[in-house]
Amino acid sequence: MTTEQQTLARLEAVLGPGRVLTGPAIPPAAHRDWSPERGGTPLALVAPRDTAEVSAVLRLCHADGIGVVPQGGRTGLAGGAVPGEGTVLLSLAAMNRIEDIDTDAGLMVVEAGCILQALQEAAAAAGWSLQLDLGARGSAQIGGNIATNAGGNRVIRYGMTRDQVLGLEVVLADGTVLSMMNRMPKNNAALDLKPLFIGSEGALGVVTRAVLRLRPGVAGANAALVALPGFDAAVKLLAHAQRRLSGRITAFELMWPDYYDAVLREAGKRAPLPPGSALYALVEMQGADPDADAAPFGAMLETAMEGGLILDAALARSQREVDDFWALRDGVAEVNARWSPVINFDVSVPLTRIGACVEEIRAALSASYPALQCAFFGHAGDSNLHLLAGPIDPIDPTGHGIESLVYGIIRAFGGSISAEHGIGLHKKPWLSHSRNAEELALLRRLKTLMDPKGILNPGKVL
Numbered sequence: 001m002t003t004e005q006q007t008l009a010r011l012e013a014v015l016g017p018g019r020v021l022t023g024p025a026i027p028p029a030a031h032r033d034w035s036p037e038r039g040g041t042p043l044a045l046v047a048p049r050d051t052a053e054v055s056a057v058l059r060l061c062h063a064d065g066i067g068v069v070p071q072g073g074r075t076g077l078a079g080g081a082v083p084g085e086g087t088v089l090l091s092l093a094a095m096n097r098i099e100d101i102d103t104d105a106g107l108m109v110v111e112a113g114c115i116l117q118a119l120q121e122a123a124a125a126a127g128w129s130l131q132l133d134l135g136a137r138g139s140a141q142i143g144g145n146i147a148t149n150a151g152g153n154r155v156i157r158y159g160m161t162r163d164q165v166l167g168l169e170v171v172l173a174d175g176t177v178l179s180m181m182n183r184m185p186k187n188n189a190a191l192d193l194k195p196l197f198i199g200s201e202g203a204l205g206v207v208t209r210a211v212l213r214l215r216p217g218v219a220g221a222n223a224a225l226v227a228l229p230g231f232d233a234a235v236k237l238l239a240h241a242q243r244r245l246s247g248r249i250t251a252f253e254l255m256w257p258d259y260y261d262a263v264l265r266e267a268g269k270r271a272p273l274p275p276g277s278a279l280y281a282l283v284e285m286q287g288a289d290p291d292a293d294a295a296p297f298g299a300m301l302e303t304a305m306e307g308g309l310i311l312d313a314a315l316a317r318s319q320r321e322v323d324d325f326w327a328l329r330d331g332v333a334e335v336n337a338r339w340s341p342v343i344n345f346d347v348s349v350p351l352t353r354i355g356a357c358v359e360e361i362r363a364a365l366s367a368s369y370p371a372l373q374c375a376f377f378g379h380a381g382d383s384n385l386h387l388l389a390g391p392i393d394p395i396d397p398t399g400h401g402i403e404s405l406v407y408g409i410i411r412a413f414g415g416s417i418s419a420e421h422g423i424g425l426h427k428k429p430w431l432s433h434s435r436n437a438e439e440l441a442l443l444r445r446l447k448t449l450m451d452p453k454g455i456l457n458p459g460k461v462l
Helices: 003-015 051-064 116-125 142-148 231-244 257-266 290-306 319-329 332-339 351-368 400-412 428-433 437-450
Strands: 044-046 068-071 088-091 098-102 107-111 165-171 177-180 206-213 220-228 251-255 279-287 312-315 343-348 373-378 384-390
Touching (some): 003 044, 003 051, 051 068, 051 088, 051 165, 051 206, 068 142, 098 116, 107 116, 116 142, 142 206, 220 231, 220 290, 231 351, 251 257, 251 319, 257 279, 257 319, 257 332, 257 373, 279 290, 290 312, 351 373, 351 384, 351 400, 428 437
Parallel strands (some): 044 088, 068 088
Antiparallel strands (some): 098 107, 107 206, 165 177, 165 206, 220 279, 251 279, 251 373, 343 384
16 A cells, blocks of 8 residues: 555544545545646545644644645635645635634634635624625635735725734644634733744644634725826825824725726726726725715815815715725726736835836836736735736746746835735745845745645745
């Protein structure tokens, strides 16, 4: 019996008959995530039901030197969840229980396989809100959100996923369960280990449970779609809105005209404002009493218009109109499908340099790839810029030339090749653009210390 066969037999002995899927029994969806990356052929797929079973799986695979790829909702865009050759896929989908919602302290205790939208709805039903939000909310699992330190729509006010996590439970490569289920905002008892795993993409440990910070509930939002004369006006408008509204802006989304035109054309969305402006911004402020907030929100827009920061504005008069504005911003999926195959760039650039960076990237791509369609948009309030570029066939079938050009410019502007999507497989060749040699050496030493056999998500990130 081979080592792999022995491992499969031992896994089935621990998990029970029929719970170790192999070959054609592994669902096709488990072989990929939302990225273009294609991995190897997995040895097996297992779906533990609790932390003890996760620990048992990792202990066995560690002993046998078999790689393990943790999988959440597989909504990542960097290839972090695709299988490696001969690896065990570790699905957290069966661990989807909400263990506790503390309505006095404003926190919830959850298992890693909980769907983000389900957690948002449970928090809202309890009078609170979970303010991590992203387009894949209906499929993404909270464990994957934590493992990738997901960003999303409201980072400008509430921060990244790491800012929503109070406590974690993690299983290490050798099966050791590391319980850090802290429930306090303040706990300064020596070095906090949680940040090691938030954003590690499953390469240092498998997140199994979490304590999440909740925020006061919201009843709705005030929102406006505004046309701007240029990027400098956008920066000034953001600062103006934050000052006038005491830092309560929950979203500040920019759409360049190439994206605005594309989403109207490809997704068939209604245009709240006519095309032709240099830049568009979706500005949102959530609150417990949106009716009471309407006057200060409107006054902020009025003074911005008087100051020449806004050329035109469409103000949402209902939650349905707020949703319609967001449908424009979320129409990226339709554009992506129409332009396929595309490269989805997720980068960050210092806020005041984003406008110049966009112009330089656009000019460089136009010169080198004149037939390429581009669309720029993003969560610019937190320095996050997205770019869709496609179709890349037959212009640059591998996309490496386009990526080299874009990432070279991002490096020159002092930005990051990954703002919120992670590294996975897809961005691994470009990691040195954003991390220096000393940082990478330390990261590799840390990986070797915590996972000496290299079984956790092998080949990813580093």
